[in-house]
Amino acid sequence: MNITFQSFDTQYGPTVAYAIIMTTDLSGSKPTEGSLSKTYNDFKNGLTRTYVTSVIENIQKADQSNKISAHVGDGTVSRGYVNGPLDPALSYKVYIAGFTAINYDTATDTINEDKSTATVTSFYGPAEIPGGVQFVRSYSGDAMNITFQSVDTSYGSTVVYAVIMTTDFSDNKPTKGSFEKTYNDFRNRLTNTYVTSVIEQQNIENTDQSKRINVRVGDGSVSRGYINGPLDPALRYRVYLVGFSTINYDPATNTINEDRSTSTFTSFSGSTLKTTTTTTTKTGPAEIPGGVQIVRSYSGDAMNITFQSVDTSYGSTLVYAVIMTTDFSDNKPTKGSFAKTYNDFRNRLTNTYVTSVIEQQNIENTDESNRINVHVGDSSVSRGYINGPLDPALRYRVYIVGFTDINYDPATNTINEDQSTATVTSFSGSTSTTTTFETGPVEIPGGVQIVRSYSGDAMNITFQSVDTSYGSTVVYAVIMTTDFSDNKPTKGSFAKTYNDFRNRLTNTYVTSVIEQQNIENTDQSNRINVHVGDGSVSRGYINGPLDPALRYRVYIVGFTDINYDPATNTINEDQSTATVTSFSGSASTTTTFETGHAEKPSSLQTVRSSSGEAMNITFQSLDTSFGLTEAYAIIMTTDFSDNKPTKGSLAKTYNDFKKGLTRTYVTSVIEQQNIQKADELNKMNVYVGDGTVSRGYTNGPLDPALNYR
Numbered sequence: 001m002n003i004t005f006q007s008f009d010t011q012y013g014p015t016v017a018y019a020i021i022m023t024t025d026l027s028g029s030k031p032t033e034g035s036l037s038k039t040y041n042d043f044k045n046g047l048t049r050t051y052v053t054s055v056i057e058n059i060q061k062a063d064q065s066n067k068i069s070a071h072v073g074d075g076t077v078s079r080g081y082v083n084g085p086l087d088p089a090l091s092y093k094v095y096i097a098g099f100t101a102i103n104y105d106t107a108t109d110t111i112n113e114d115k116s117t118a119t120v121t122s123f124y125g126p127a128e129i130p131g132g133v134q135f136v137r138s139y140s141g142d143a144m145n146i147t148f149q150s151v152d153t154s155y156g157s158t159v160v161y162a163v164i165m166t167t168d169f170s171d172n173k174p175t176k177g178s179f180e181k182t183y184n185d186f187r188n189r190l191t192n193t194y195v196t197s198v199i200e201q202q203n204i205e206n207t208d209q210s211k212r213i214n215v216r217v218g219d220g221s222v223s224r225g226y227i228n229g230p231l232d233p234a235l236r237y238r239v240y241l242v243g244f245s246t247i248n249y250d251p252a253t254n255t256i257n258e259d260r261s262t263s264t265f266t267s268f269s270g271s272t273l274k275t276t277t278t279t280t281t282k283t284g285p286a287e288i289p290g291g292v293q294i295v296r297s298y299s300g301d302a303m304n305i306t307f308q309s310v311d312t313s314y315g316s317t318l319v320y321a322v323i324m325t326t327d328f329s330d331n332k333p334t335k336g337s338f339a340k341t342y343n344d345f346r347n348r349l350t351n352t353y354v355t356s357v358i359e360q361q362n363i364e365n366t367d368e369s370n371r372i373n374v375h376v377g378d379s380s381v382s383r384g385y386i387n388g389p390l391d392p393a394l395r396y397r398v399y400i401v402g403f404t405d406i407n408y409d410p411a412t413n414t415i416n417e418d419q420s421t422a423t424v425t426s427f428s429g430s431t432s433t434t435t436t437f438e439t440g441p442v443e444i445p446g447g448v449q450i451v452r453s454y455s456g457d458a459m460n461i462t463f464q465s466v467d468t469s470y471g472s473t474v475v476y477a478v479i480m481t482t483d484f485s486d487n488k489p490t491k492g493s494f495a496k497t498y499n500d501f502r503n504r505l506t507n508t509y510v511t512s513v514i515e516q517q518n519i520e521n522t523d524q525s526n527r528i529n530v531h532v533g534d535g536s537v538s539r540g541y542i543n544g545p546l547d548p549a550l551r552y553r554v555y556i557v558g559f560t561d562i563n564y565d566p567a568t569n570t571i572n573e574d575q576s577t578a579t580v581t582s583f584s585g586s587a588s589t590t591t592t593f594e595t596g597h598a599e600k601p602s603s604l605q606t607v608r609s610s611s612g613e614a615m616n617i618t619f620q621s622l623d624t625s626f627g628l629t630e631a632y633a634i635i636m637t638t639d640f641s642d643n644k645p646t647k648g649s650l651a652k653t654y655n656d657f658k659k660g661l662t663r664t665y666v667t668s669v670i671e672q673q674n675i676q677k678a679d680e681l682n683k684m685n686v687y688v689g690d691g692t693v694s695r696g697y698t699n700g701p702l703d704p705a706l707n708y709r
Contacts, residue, residue: 305400320403
């Protein structure tokens with residue numbers, strides 16, 4: 001989060017320091033007593049919802065207009081405070097506290113509020129600020145919902161709004177000529193800025209009572225001469241909203257003639273003049289009526305659950321318990337699960353725990369369709385349970401358990417299951433009740449492993465070659481589709497090619513065929529590897545790049561007998577025998593996960609987070625002929641030109657990287673005491689981007705837009 005504010009003095013004297021305070025507690029209008037001693041680590045450990053992320057002592061470095069800029073989440077350290085990354089799944093309120101006199105605790109180097117004088121407190125609301133703009137980018141990154149309030153000005157009524165998208169962050173208003181630029185100009189790299197949509201009078205008049213206007217960027221609609229094309233998931237965008245009191249269109253192109261139109265105001269995302277707020281959400285698949293909808297956050301550490309409250313023949317449901325588990329071996333919670341808490345899970349005492357209980361007063365506050373919403377991972381407390389953040393590296397199953405009679409243990413305030421009556425149990429993974437959410441990487445033995453590249457335009461597929469009772473498999477066809485409505489390729493799919501897909505003649509096409517000579521070159525375990533998107537040609541098929549903005553299903557089809565059309569060199573399915581079909585989305589055979597662009601030596605495993613700003617690294621500790629390894633340095637680089645760090649790299653830090661002084665830096669050092677904590681296999685785990693400090697190195701967040709070695 002970028003924060004910009006104006007430095008000023010008061011009647012009590014000059015302001016000597018500012019504290020930036022973050023909170024997920026939206027109920028108050030000022031920080032509570034004791035907040036100034038709370039740190040990011042306290043917040044991460046669930047000990048507080050309010051913490052100081054940074055103190056600014058160099059006030060004299062403000063610009064000529066006395067503006068001070070702070071970047072929350074950059075991993076820097078000021079005094080005893082780590083400016084750690086925000087949780088994308090949470091909403092925050094920001095407090096700016098100014099001090100005319102400041103004193104720090106000598107033990108913790110945090111602010112001693114009893115001996116300091118705070119004279120200025122300003123706060124910024126978290127969710128949508130009336131009159132502002134709310135931006136919600138889709139999980140896929142190719143679309144965005146924009147909501148804003150229609151306003152009239154002293155120049156007259158607003159008759160048209162233009163929605164402008166740009167990847168140029170160098171200015172706070174559209175440049176001259178922007179209104180004639182279209183999505184096609186952007187696609188053809190003729191401009192960084194274009195109009196994606198215009199909202200005209202008839203649509204402005206159809207707003208709700210609060211005059212809110214909703215726009216869906218990327219839906220392919222056409223308004224005047226503008227195509228509302230999909231966003232590029234790999235790019236960051238700024239949004240301009242421009243209102244016009246008079247409008248004129250060029251008759252040749254049907255685009256806005258800005259010389260003959262009157263724009264009366266401009267609002268933009270990131271603007272400090274007009275308050276804007278941004279929320280990023282991940283959208284899941286369609287909701288299954290009457291069941292449970294689960295939408296995991298983009299960062300992976302939170303989850304929205306929506307389900308329908310029901311009563312049973314045993315009586316009204318008084319309480320629901322939301323249970324999380326990483327154990328997929330059963331379809332119901334085991335005996336004793338209701339006594340387990342998030343802390344038990346964190347301490348590895350259990351795989352299953354209660355994260356939240358929803359009691360009568362909240363059940364009665366459901367909407368007209370009796371839908372209940374739960375946000376897993378928001379650190380709230382209900383009874384004896386902490387609703388702690390999920391681990392982004394793990395897959396979870398969710399149980400929803402309803403009780404018609406409930407009793408709590410007086411010592412722990414957790415559910416006493418022996419004296420309670422549970423009448424409803426629903427769980428994720430039961431196909432009748434639950435939608436699917438994205439999980440981390442787990443290969444299913446004997447099945448298909450799919451690893452999509454970080455850029456989204458390629459995919460590695462690994463599967464096991466098998467023979468059947470019909471004979472040996474002589475050819476495999478790899479089929480890609482964006483159609484999720486069926487579990488097998490439709491008739492005619494084998495004649496479809498990448499060019500057909502590119503020209504929008506089909507949603508399903510063969511990207512590659514693997515013939516006998518390549519099947520025989522598999523490894524000892526009969527594993528076959530395919531790299532989708534590498535541009536290779538096999539028979540009449542081009543293995544073209546994937547579209548990063550789209551989701552794909554993969555079919556692997558094995559043939560014991562094959563025939564090709566002599567005209568097109570594509571498979572003649574009427575004269576071929578397909579005996580094996582496996583597809584992604586069949587829970588028994590396939591798992592899809594995304595990895596970052598990182599080199600993987602034989603003993604090194606890297607898994608980049610969905611948000612792109614963190615990475616889990618696992619490697620094996622080892623000793624050498626030179627003696628014991630006393631420390632490991634984790635070095636990150638965006639320079640792919642060499643296979644080893646250059647001279648001087650070990651002196652470079654995250655702050656050097658942030659300032660553009662280096663492309664290579666040390667993010668963390670692991671010393672002897674932590675090496676000794678490796679597991680039985682001598683495996684070491686490092687989480688890059690968590691904001692921790694080791695020696696003189698800050699383990700700052702990765703830039704989601706960059707590839708790292």
